[in-house]
Amino acid sequence: MTQTVLEVRGLTRRFGAFKAVDGVDLDIAEGEIHALIGPNGAGKTTCFNLLTGSLPASSGTIRLRGETISGLGMDRIAQRGLVRSYQISSIFPDFTALNNVRFALQQGRRTNFDFWRSELSLTGLNDAAMGLLDDLGLSDWAEVRAGDLPYGRKRALEIATTLALDPQVLLLDEPTSGMGREDIGRVTDLIRKVAAGRTVVMVEHNLPVVKGLCERVTVLARGQVIARGTYDEVAGDPRVVEAYLGKAHA
Template structure:
């Protein structure tokens, strides 16, 4: 099988220099459709830079990025998001003083091209309610639909952010440290949510919690000093001597 041809998102020779320092150096990466793919590595590995390059928040110094067969290397982040390459927690529309339902309706209005049409009647916007409630149920927030977002516990806010991102119905979701700052209960809840929403979608995530990576991810790319150190399933990369050396026996970045 041609791995690149089978990839929904692919990077070739991806390089990023900052004032002569190569934070990412000639990275070749293939993300396959329908998988959960993690980028991991120790401090300074370049994984966040790769993530920002893939989502177009940074412009590569060299290399190409292809999404669904189209070269997006020079495409703006907003246009890439409209194509269906969506970075959660960065572009999701969550407003603290709107209810959970209204937050999701705002996101659905954007997809329906109603986002700037403030003269629309409530009756017209109410047509979005069924879909909004389906998304709210999908992320386990039905009991919180009438609550303001500001009232939600931290993990529930993350779930709401995922719901607003799902409103765009993207084929590829990218999560930047989705478990950061969470307790054990919230980690379990968000892990289960990501597993559910990944069905029929592709997920790319940067994650520090290696237990989460082991539990969720089909494919793991380990970065070190801006280059790919190892790739494969978690069992294979975690047993790689080079990976163990890079982490110096620690599961924390």
């Protein structure tokens, strides 16, 4: 039986009388790629914000490997292994791709003061940084200024800086947004590669990407879960067709 790594019960976020997330339950299995989909305004991004501690929940519980992380700050949640891409790691456009990954690797150290010192202080991280760049197909771009990278490569670099934090559960918020077909294919292959040995939860509007990547799908509408299962199972659910898939294929 597959172990549940992320368990969410009754997750709710109110803004006044409005419930952006309304009693959401999630069970994310160890090692799976799980999609969170739904129409605009369904509460997907708010749900991600609640999971990562960037927004406090009005009620509900979140457990990571059985440990309650509800109410913890972003840093403490990330230290426990749940990291949202582009949340703690960030891209510094005026620095090279290599330096961006080295800066992210420092997050795992007890002190981050090296950031303000000579570049020589970071050379010990070169092997680890180059290893990540190579894994993500960026080794040839190591000395390129991050701001000059093509869009798809820049997104790959953002994922590389997130992986530098060694997450157990990686949350990806619309990883293929704004990409052309070639970049979508490259990033899809990348997600499949980085998912080996870790759990991935992704918000994604590109339904062919979801179908091709994700073992299970949870569908939100108006802040509530309306369906869960495999892609084919949720695609055949009349509530999903009405709320999401029907609009997408109209």
